[in-house]
Amino acid sequence: MKVATWNVNSIRSRLDHVIEWLRANPVEVLCLQETKVVDDGFPKQPFEALGYSLQVYGQKTYNGVALISRTPLEAVQCGFTPVLGAARVGDLDAQRRVIAGRCGEVYVVNLYVPNGNSLGSEKYDYKLTWLDCLKDYLAALLPQYPLINICGDFNIALEDRDIYNAADKATHIMASGPERQALKAVLSVGFRDGFRKFNQAGGHFTWWDYRAASFRRNLGWRIDHHYLSPQLYDRATACTIDLDPRGWDKPSDHTPVIVEYGE
């Protein structure tokens, strides 16, 4: 079974790329982020024509996540509130960044973590607050689902080897200490990095700035991740980054990451 994650930077702008990729890579579940469209406007038909089912949770202009699966998902939950309750979540579900559902034994959690803008900004505080809520959300889910695959655009490079030039990034958004600490706290609930099970090298990235020919020069960041609960981590047989779509005409600035696990 394969699960892929891809921040597409608008599904309407990237529809042809996503369909072409899915034809060549018929994964069991495809998790999309930054769909940037209300649910009624999501172009479902091309996916359904390929035999896929869709669960979408979007909003106008910003954010938005979707689950695209070969078989319909069970126990689909949108946002933190169904798991944690409104009192704990507050207004954190106003931005649509979380959708989850069960595929066989595996519970897939698709996340678009806030960007955070810059250190000390209001958006930065929001990012840290959101990650603290994510930690509680996952702690509540794990006893229910021992096999969890959380994936998505985390907007955080956890280690220096995940950045093209870490030396000047200590106070950069996506690499700062408090962000890394907040993500480590999330993972401490019981998750491990699927990619690092198979590859310890630096220089492997999932996002490259549109500017300055960053992709051609491989000036990138590894910020899109698959984190697996222990039982699922043991089953993982591969985790790869597909660089191809980032080189296509008018690409997303992110590229897909695929994890595979056996029985």
Added chain:
DNA sequence: ATGGCCTAGGATCTAGGA
């Protein structure tokens, strides 16, 4: 040293991304 690009919305610019 700076900004370099892309998207949506509603318009010829702004906000946001990372």
